[in-house]
Amino acid sequence: MRYPAPVQRLVDAFLVLPGIGRRTAVRFAYSLVYGSKEDAIKLAKAIEELHPNLTRCQLCFSYSEKNPCAICVNSSREQDLLCVVADDRTISAIEQTGSYKGRYFVLGGVLNPVDGVSPAELELTALHRRMQEATIQEVFLAFDADTNGEATVSYLTQELRKYNAKITKPARGLPAGSRLEYADEVTLGAAILERRNGKNNDLS
Ligand SMILES: [Zn+2]
Numbered sequence: 001m002r003y004p005a006p007v008q009r010l011v012d013a014f015l016v017l018p019g020i021g022r023r024t025a026v027r028f029a030y031s032l033v034y035g036s037k038e039d040a041i042k043l044a045k046a047i048e049e050l051h052p053n054l055t056r057c058q059l060c061f062s063y064s065e066k067n068p069c070a071i072c073v074n075s076s077r078e079q080d081l082l083c084v085v086a087d088d089r090t091i092s093a094i095e096q097t098g099s100y101k102g103r104y105f106v107l108g109g110v111l112n113p114v115d116g117v118s119p120a121e122l123e124l125t126a127l128h129r130r131m132q133e134a135t136i137q138e139v140f141l142a143f144d145a146d147t148n149g150e151a152t153v154s155y156l157t158q159e160l161r162k163y164n165a166k167i168t169k170p171a172r173g174l175p176a177g178s179r180l181e182y183a184d185e186v187t188l189g190a191a192i193l194e195r196r197n198g199k200n201n202d203l204s
Contacts, residue, residue: 001026007033059130061106061123062088071103078102080137082165084127084156086110086149089181090142097189102140105130110148111155119155131163138166140195144179145170168195 003011007029014025032040056062057069064070071077071091081102085091086109094100108123130136141156143149157167171194174183183191 003029060104061108061126062091062104076101080135081140082130082134082136082138083140083142085142085180086144086152093181093183093188094142094192097185097192099189099192100140102138107152107156110143110152112148124159128159131160131165136163136165138168139163140192141167141169142180142192143169144177144181145174146177146179166197168197171196 002008003026010029010032011022011025014020014028015022020028032043053065054063055065055067057064057067057072059068059072062069062071066073078101082105083094083100083102084105084107085094086107088106091104091106094104105127106123107127109117109121111117111119111122131139139156139160141153143153153169160167170180170188170191174180174187174191180188
């Protein structure tokens with residue numbers, strides 16, 4: 001199927017998004033063709049202004065408008081509690097619950113042998129540096145309850161054992177295989193407040 005060049009360019013642009021096939025890309029493109037010019041410009045402007053206004057926090061590696069980010073510089077957050085997450089979306093989900101007052105560290109993914117994500121691809125060096133520099137009493141490993149999330153938690157538990165910090169993870173109650181990002185606020189909030197640790201810091 002051929003489309004006018006401006007529409008085709010838009011279709012091709014939408015195709016870079018995850019989970020978007022050609023049919024959906026065409027539907028999106030034509031919804032902008034038929035929609036108001038203002039809405040199309042608003043979308044274009046939001047995309048254009050995304051990267052110039054985002055930076056990565058040098059302390060927690062989250063994307064933020066400022067470096068260091070607002071959470072890292074907030075002195076009312078607990079300094080000795082560090083939550084390690086796979087990506088920024090988990091931070092948003094946890095912040096939404098209002099049940100966590102510590103700081104964060106974004107690992108940049110989870111171990112995934114199928115997709116070839118090994119420890120070398122994750123921000124482990126920076127995490128070790130963070131553990132060495134700060135007096136962390138508790139490391140809360142907030143990962144999805146799926147195979148890769150569990151594997152990452154086991155790996156980090158071994159890696160961080162030497163720091164003598166308590167290692168915790170969300171309380172049971174989140175369904176197996178569930179994504180933290182999609183958990184409802186009440187369930188996730190309770191799983192954070194009742195986070196648990198294993199005997200001798202051994203969660204496996
Ligand atoms: Zn930060």
